[in-house]
Amino acid sequence: MTSKEERVFRFAPSPNGYLHLGHAYSALLNFDLARQCGGRLLLRIEDIDTRRARPEFEAAIYEDLAWLGLDWERPVRRQSEHFGDYARALDRLDAMGLIYACDCKRSDIAQMAAGKRDWPRDPDGSPLYPGTCRSKPRRTAREVLAEGGLALRLDMRRASTLAGQGLTWREFGADSPSLRRGAADDPQGTTIAADPAEWGDVVLVRKDTPASYHIAVVVDDALQGVTDVVRGKDLFEATSLHRLLQRLLDLPAPDYRHHGLVLDENGEKLAKSVASTALRALRAEGWTPADVRRRVGL
Known part of the structure; x- marks a missing residue:
């Protein structure tokens, strides 16, 4: 470390x-x-x-x-x-124009992607959302949440543009998946290039959950002063998204170690x-x- x-x-x-x-x-x-x-x-x-x-x-x-x-x-x-902590983070992203309301269901997206072999998919294998609701009239996050029945998504293209270049993280541990990104294992840590765009316009809030795992975990880690995130390699790809949110919210970047399962x-x-x-x-x-x-x- x-x-x-x-x-x-x-x-x-x-x-x-x-x-x-x-x-x-x-x-x-x-x-x-x-x-x-x-x-x-x-x-x-x-x-x-x-x-x-x-x-x-x-x-x-x-x-x-x-x-x-x-x-x-x-x-x-x-x-x-600590729902208020996550709401404040969402308000900040909203103020930057990075969030939009979406009323598409998972089944809607699956139906659009059905039978299309070239439909892009996220690292978990789910079909990417095509941005159907991105151009609808914009409302604030709090307005949408007050109405219920909708999800809030991150506009990945705008977010990536605002975040800029050079989004990376430091990965440690001989059993990490770093080699999948072409990086040689290094006991002093390896710099991994993040690629949050592979997740598309991810959901940050659903009508029945006040914040997604992604927004909650980066807020929690920052507020608790976590310096080392040690978790399973099934979350390796999610780190790209977490690094994007950390940069947008001006949160510190921990060191990461994604261990075997x-x-x-x-x-x-x-x-x-x-x-x-x-x-x-x-x-x-x-x-x-x-x-x-x-x-x-x-």
């Missing part, structure tokens, strides 16, 4: 299910790296999606992490208590959505924290 006076790491799970081995790996890696450099470890509860967040899952997060032997600073930041016996990524075995279930079977560390390679 780079040499800064104080390194601040964070583990930021969502309380919409029980933690599994993939979460344990990321949490333990953040804990170990913070301890090795005499840094700080923060725990953040990313419960901005209040429909799916559950108190029992949040309680289980604390229980599982304590069982693994982790400790973190208090108080814990809970996103649901813990896979199941079929070589698939562990996930709550596919009911991967929870840490609490492994604990009930007699696993110890040392067993977990061995399984994830730490």
Whole structure:
């Protein structure tokens, strides 16, 4: 890692299910790296999606992490208590003319892209939004949110133009996906060129969620003074978008490390959505924290 006076790491799970081995790996890696450099470890509860967040899952997060032997600073930041922070960031983007209302559904976009092999797709494989609502009469973000029923999108072309050239980030770790961008691994970090345009006009707010993951995470990291973002390589491409938002909002850029993922016996990524075995279930079977560390390679 780079040499800064104080390194601040964070583990930021969502309380919409029980933690599994993939979460344990990321949490333990953040804990170990913070301890090795005499840094700080923060725990953040990313419960901005209040429909799916559950108190029992949040309680289980604390229980599982304590069982693994982790400790973190208090108080814990809970996103649901800081909607105003995200609203202020959106207001700033809105004042720059970078946000527009959109009433297109995912199914609408999928239908437009159906059967078209050359339809561009984002890094997650979803068809890119063609900008259907971009030319409609403009309203402020707060007006749109007050009416409900719409999403707010980032005008990527205008945002990229305003951000200018030279958008990069520093990537660390031998298991990061840096080589996919043609960069050689370097123990002192590798400069990665960001390409936010590959995400198109991303949604920053939906009618049922006051901020997207992307806007919330960059605001949270800045407000908490996070210097090192250590997370799974499935979020590597999203870093381009996060760097764009950081520049537009005049937020500091952390160092990044995108670690490998813990896979199941079929070589698939562990996930709550596919009911991967929870840490609490492994604990009930007699696993110890040392067993977990061995399984994830730490």
